[in-house]
Amino acid sequence: MIFTNGGERPCDDRSMLVIYNPTAGRRRVSRLWTVLDVLVAHGVRLEVVETRHAGHAAELAREAAHDPDRLVVAAGGDGTIAEVAAGLQGGRARLGIIPLGTANVLAHELGLPMGAVGLAATLASERQRPLWPGIATSAAGDRLFVQMLGIGFDAHVVHHVSRMAKRALGKGAYVAQTLRELPRYGFEPIQLLIDGEAAEAGSVIVAKGSLYGGPYLLAPDARPDAPGFSVILFEQAGIGPALVAGAALPLNRLGRVPGAVHRRASEIVVRGTHALPAQADGDPAGTTPLRITDAGSPISVMVAR
Numbered sequence: 381m382i383f384t385n386g387g388e389r390p391c392d393d394r395s396m397l398v399i400y401n402p403t404a405g406r407r408r409v410s411r412l413w414t415v416l417d418v419l420v421a422h423g424v425r426l427e428v429v430e431t432r433h434a435g436h437a438a439e440l441a442r443e444a445a446h447d448p449d450r451l452v453v454a455a456g457g458d459g460t461i462a463e464v465a466a467g468l469q470g471g472r473a474r475l476g477i478i479p480l481g482t483a484n485v486l487a488h489e490l491g492l493p494m495g496a497v498g499l500a501a502t503l504a505s506e507r508q509r510p511l512w513p514g515i516a517t518s519a520a521g522d523r524l525f526v527q528m529l530g531i532g533f534d535a536h537v538v539h540h541v542s543r544m545a546k547r548a549l550g551k552g553a554y555v556a557q558t559l560r561e562l563p564r565y566g567f568e569p570i571q572l573l574i575d576g577e578a579a580e581a582g583s584v585i586v587a588k589g590s591l592y593g594g595p596y597l598l599a600p601d602a603r604p605d606a607p608g609f610s611v612i613l614f615e616q617a618g619i620g621p622a623l624v625a626g627a628a629l630p631l632n633r634l635g636r637v638p639g640a641v642h643r644r645a646s647e648i649v650v651r652g653t654h655a656l657p658a659q660a661d662g663d664p665a666g667t668t669p670l671r672i673t674d675a676g677s678p679i680s681v682m683v684a685r
């Protein structure tokens with residue numbers, strides 16, 4: 381699907397490419413159309429392209445990445461944003477966000493408005509800030525992430541939750557899947573090197589942003605705009621600690637459960653003889669072993685304030 385408001389004179393020389401993932405979240409397409417209506421009404425030139433498969437958003441963004449006047453808008457969830465950010469790496473185009481996902485963690489992190497007029501105003505504004513992604517390198521190749529990467533039980537849940545359940549229940553699908561997977565998961569220890577220093581944990585989250593699972597605080601020392609990571613090691617593993625963590629999340633206390641250790645690091649290597657699941661920005665991201673480092677450069681992302 382491609383449309384522009386063609387004949388009308390744009391309000392300025394910039395144009396927006398909107399990359400829309402029709403499979404994201406609960407398919408709240410009405411929010412997308414309302415934002416686009418507001419932009420078109422204000423004379424913004426738009427091109428809207430629907431993704432056809434996983435990875436397509438990155439391909440589309442890559443084609444536009446080197447145009448400094450281009451705003452490339454990810455309309456979807458955190459996975460779609462990460463794909464668009466991967467396509468923009470090394471280029472000069474800016475990143476915009478229309479949050480349409482299940483958890484929309486990065487949108488919360490950046491304090492983006494959720495209403496259509498506020499989102500349109502954010503995209504049309506000049507306000508931007510740097511976003512410095514991370515890269516996870518595994519046997520499957522390089523994968524960019526914008527908000528966080530998890531290894532262990534949370535990744536196991538992400539690998540098993542179905543798109544249909546997410547569509548029907550939203551974030552509740554993760555709660556239901558967590559309860560289903562608790563008795564099935566082995567809680568094997570995770571062996572890491574954090575800036576070269578050996579560590580072990582039952583579960584690990586490598587955070588770029590401070591929030592996790594929605595608008596919930598996990599890593600107060602996180603710096604989304606700078607190189608480096610906040611690493612949260614959950615030293616206690618098993619069904620009991622996982623239930624405590626689940627209860628702590630909506631209370632903004634996940635980062636303070638017993639056995640949670642916070643570190644800052646610039647390189648995290650996850651070792652281990654057997655493969656453990658990883659998730660990046662809420663999507664399955666293969667298995668360990670893997671190495672996490674900074675992306676080569678930051679991206680400029682549009683913000684409301």
Ligand SMILES: Nc1ncnc2c1ncn2[C@@H]1O[C@H](COP(=O)(O)OP(=O)(O)OP(=O)(O)O)[C@@H](O)[C@H]1O
Nearest residue numbers: 404405431432433434457458459460481482483484
């Ligand atoms: N047309 C498509 N068909 C199938 N998968 C797609 C398509 N377009 C994009 N995808 C994949 O869908 C994945 C999930 O999308 P996304 O993360 O944006 O939504 P979500 O999981 O509902 O939201 P959130 O991450 O906020 O929970 C993306 O990683 C992307 O690879």
